[in-house]
Amino acid sequence: MTTLSALASLPQEWQLWINQNLARACTPRSMAEVMTRDGRFDQRLAHAAIEEARRARFPDMPGLQARPEVNTSANTITTPDRTVNVLLTLKAPRIVLLGNVLSDEECDALVAYSEQRMLRSPVVGDAEGKNEIHAYRTSRGAMLQRGESELVGRIEARLAALTRWPAERGEGLQVLRYESGNEYRPHYDWFDPGLPGPRKHLERGGQRVATIVMYLSDVERGGATSFPNIGLEVQPKKGCAVFFANVDAYGTPDQQTLHAGEPVVAGRKVIATKWLRERAYV
Structure with missing residues (x-):
């Protein structure tokens, strides 16, 4: 049995539409948005068909970019040392809520390991790229080096397996x-x-293409990770994590990934954040 390619599986009028719009220099991203609107076509099929046509006729046009991805084809993901649960998925923006990413013991150990290194959390300054203290970020944090301990290395290896993205990135x-x-x-x-x-930070490994937020504690009230543009709030749950892609399938920063750490109302929230880069981070 012959398997049709993504492009050939589309109705003839849509194949023609793709080629015509590529010839008009429409961006693959805007074309995919039209094709997936109202559930007309599956997102993966749309991207694959557009990419197939682009490679064949317009190879110099920017196409799909590799980015970290969590395989949500099943309800669990088996890593070399742990089985992780898929709790929620969103296609656009790409967000995946995961359970059982860390054990209670790992959460407690990471909190204890970092406790004495906590300093007021900075943000990146727009003008010079230096760390700056601002009122809109009031947490305290500790920056760890990649693989600096057995615990840190073990967690990083698990995240690399989950996202299919090398730890050095x-x-x-x-x-x-x-x-x-x-x-x-x-x-x-x-x-x-x-x-x-x-722009200075882009020189050290390219764009931050994805983020993983791991919850190291439960919180009595408040402290959700919210995505205001899409009306989503993720409540902190010890051992769980939320993954989200910061760029779309074409490497463009995704405006839908605006997010916040909502105020803690009662209790204390501790998280561990992992930013994944486009290239090896140095």
Whole structure:
């Protein structure tokens, strides 16, 4: 039996539409948005068909970019040392909520390991790219080096397996503590290449293509990770994690990934954040 390619599996009028719009220099991203609107075509099929046509007729046009991805074809993901549960998935923006990423013992050990290194959390300055203290981020944090301990290395290897992205393409873990009233107001994790400060950080490994937020504690009230543009809130649950791609399938920063650490109302929230880069992070 012959298997049709993605492009050939589409109705003839849509094959013609793809080629005509590529010839008009329409972006693959905008074309995919039209094709997937109202569920007309599956997102993966649309991207694959457009990419097939682009490679055949317009090879110099920017196409799909590799990015970290979590395989959600089943309800569990088996890594070399742990079985992780898939709890929620969203296609656009790409968000996956995962359970059983860390054990209670690993969460407690990572909190204890980082406790004495906590400093006020900075943000990247737009002008020079230096770390700056701002009122919209009030947590305290500890920046860990990649693989600096057996525990850190084990967690990083698990995340690399989950996202199918090499560990060397990731920044070190950042452990963050939010006391009552602490928050991180809406922001993006991707670097804006149009600003001189963030542009300097792009030199160290390219764009932050994805983020993983791991919850190291339960929180009595508040402290959700919210995505205000899409109306999603992820409540902190010890051992769980939320993965989200900061760029779309074509490597463009995704405006839908605006997110925030909502204020902690009661209790304390501790998380570990892992930023994944486009290239090896140095």
